[in-house]
């Protein structure tokens with residue numbers, strides 16, 4: 001299947017870069033967002049702004065959504081996409097949402113004869129802009145090749161995690177692990193500092209020892225050793241603490257429903273929620289180190 005015309009709904013921090021990469025690949029991108037400012041960004045990035053979802057959907061080969069949370073996805077699909085998009089269009093939701101919402105929308109789409117996939121992403125805004133996101137997909141096996149080609153201009157890698165909802169399950173588990181491992185790195189750096197060990201030297205040791213992990217080697221919460229990490233720019237940009245709180249809540253809700261035991265995920269959720277309540281929800285999640293160091297005043 002070829003993808004010449006795409007409807008892209010939700011052009012926020014992530015969506016605008018993703019839609020821009022679809023346009024750069026030569027696809028006609030009909031963009032819609034309820035925010036006029038977001039629509040302007042999309043137009044500047046080579047997309048065709050639509051005045052409504054209905055207008056964006058005309059004759060498209062695929063519909064891609066990048067919305068904040070489950071309720072947005074449920075209502076946009078139930079009220080404005082299903083029954084309105086061409087029946088041949090591949091529908092792909094890239095938002096991070098709860099597994100139940102993903103499965104509900106998938107069932108509604110299937111009832112109406114559509115191909116639907118949940119395809120949340122890993123990589124953040126830099127990867128969205130660069131077209132190097134990792135997609136984790138939940139869809140029927142035979143639908144996967146078409147879903148994968150719809151995502152190509154935005155992706156570094158696309159993995160089918162399983163049937164509907166499996167993409168969201170993979171995303172939630174991955175982010176729970178990320179949230180926990182970052183707190184571990186922040187605690188270790190804060191302890192190293194108290195013990196008189198320079199955080200830069202600790203990096204040298206731990207990055208080559210058994211404490212090595214992505215949060216340490218790719219996202220070190222202390223400026224210097226990893227120049228691209230948000231710690232080098234006052235913890236701005238990156239992945240907002242408020243988003244991490246949302247993802248850890250999704251993980252805890254899923255764990256409660258599935259009867260899984262995730263005590264560290266619960267602790268991590270509580271710590272990021274506290275940091276958020278203290279007014280730092282907009283900072284990158286690695287800024288939590290300043291709370292552990294007792295240096296919240298360093299965050300401006």
Ligand code: NAD
Pocket residue numbers: 009010011012013014015032033034035038066067068069072076094095096097121122123124125238239240243
């Ligand atoms: P965002 O809030 O910047 O963008 C969401 C956009 O959706 C906004 O522009 C908003 O106006 C629009 N929107 C809301 N309701 C709408 C509707 N009914 N119709 C049309 N547009 C509507 O959020 P974001 O950072 O782009 O994140 C989007 C999703 O991607 C979230 O689920 C988030 O968890 C996930 N995600 C974000 C990151 C990141 O680093 N920001 C990384 C991975 C995954």
